[in-house]
Amino acid sequence: MVIKANCKINLGLNVIRKRDDGFHDIESVFYPAGLSDTIEINPSPDLEFRFSNSGLGIPGDPDSNLCVKAWKLMNSLYQVPPVRIHLEKIIPTGSGLGGGSSDGAFTIKALNEMFRLDLDKGQLKDLASLLGSDCAFFIENLPAMAKGKGEILEKVSVRIGGLYLVIIVPPVHIGTSEAYSIIRPARHEHSPGVIINLPVERWRELMINDFEAYACTKYPAIHRIKETLYLKDAIYSSMSGSGSAVFGLFSKIPRLEGLFPGCFVWASPPLI
Numbered sequence: 001m002v003i004k005a006n007c008k009i010n011l012g013l014n015v016i017r018k019r020d021d022g023f024h025d026i027e028s029v030f031y032p033a034g035l036s037d038t039i040e041i042n043p044s045p046d047l048e049f050r051f052s053n054s055g056l057g058i059p060g061d062p063d064s065n066l067c068v069k070a071w072k073l074m075n076s077l078y079q080v081p082p083v084r085i086h087l088e089k090i091i092p093t094g095s096g097l098g099g100g101s102s103d104g105a106f107t108i109k110a111l112n113e114m115f116r117l118d119l120d121k122g123q124l125k126d127l128a129s130l131l132g133s134d135c136a137f138f139i140e141n142l143p144a145m146a147k148g149k150g151e152i153l154e155k156v157s158v159r160i161g162g163l164y165l166v167i168i169v170p171p172v173h174i175g176t177s178e179a180y181s182i183i184r185p186a187r188h189e190h191s192p193g194v195i196i197n198l199p200v201e202r203w204r205e206l207m208i209n210d211f212e213a214y215a216c217t218k219y220p221a222i223h224r225i226k227e228t229l230y231l232k233d234a235i236y237s238s239m240s241g242s243g244s245a246v247f248g249l250f251s252k253i254p255r256l257e258g259l260f261p262g263c264f265v266w267a268s269p270p271l272i
Helices: 066-078 099-114 121-129 176-181 200-206 212-218 220-231
Strands: 002-018 024-043 050-055 083-089 144-147 152-155 164-169 236-239 246-250 264-267
Touching: 002 099, 002 236, 024 099, 024 164, 050 066, 066 083, 066 099, 066 121, 083 099, 099 121, 164 220, 200 236, 212 220, 212 236, 220 236, 220 246
Parallel strands: 050 083
Antiparallel strands: 002 024, 024 083, 024 144, 144 152, 164 246, 164 264, 236 246
16 A cells, blocks of 8 residues: 655644643644655565665654554554555655654554554544644644644634645754743734634734744744745745744745755645
């Protein structure tokens, strides 16, 4: 079985309070994007679980990869037999695009289908939440207002059909713990769930990612990317998640050749 595990972008990201368990409550609109990893899962002929990867490098112990954790979880709960998983990594890691979370969630969905477990969406979301805070989003993979740690999801309508999405990732890694260490939680006057109902042209003045100011100060490349996208007539541009990816929404596909040396660059066809 071969599946595409797509990323997401954050439309606004407000950190509203620190929880007693050490995590933070957020408000953000998660929006699925077409940039995807490829995961191939096949039954293991020798009944030994194996994981391999290619494409972009993945730091850390392979046992910490969410594809591996997803299989181990499904094996422990549902006795899913050993499989061979190969991950072709396209989504840059540590970029705020949720690539690892997507890989874990799509692996759970694939194992459910392969072994005919007949788990419903609610059960799949509960399982995905055990892997990470925003993994549950990728089960339904539809625009959603995210609250709590990112696992409380409410479907929303985002009216950006016909626009082009551009994602730029500089060679900068911002650790999640580093990003949250400088945040001062507070409620904003306008929630992202409200702002998305306004014309996209107004998002620039109202839609805020709480991590962006720090990231742009410490890593000037992020600020330069955002400013360049606006100079190229982006309607709205923002950092995604805790960084370091920056995205822009355009009414027509921009010419970006040579503008972002050393960066990962991706552009979508018109959004639906």
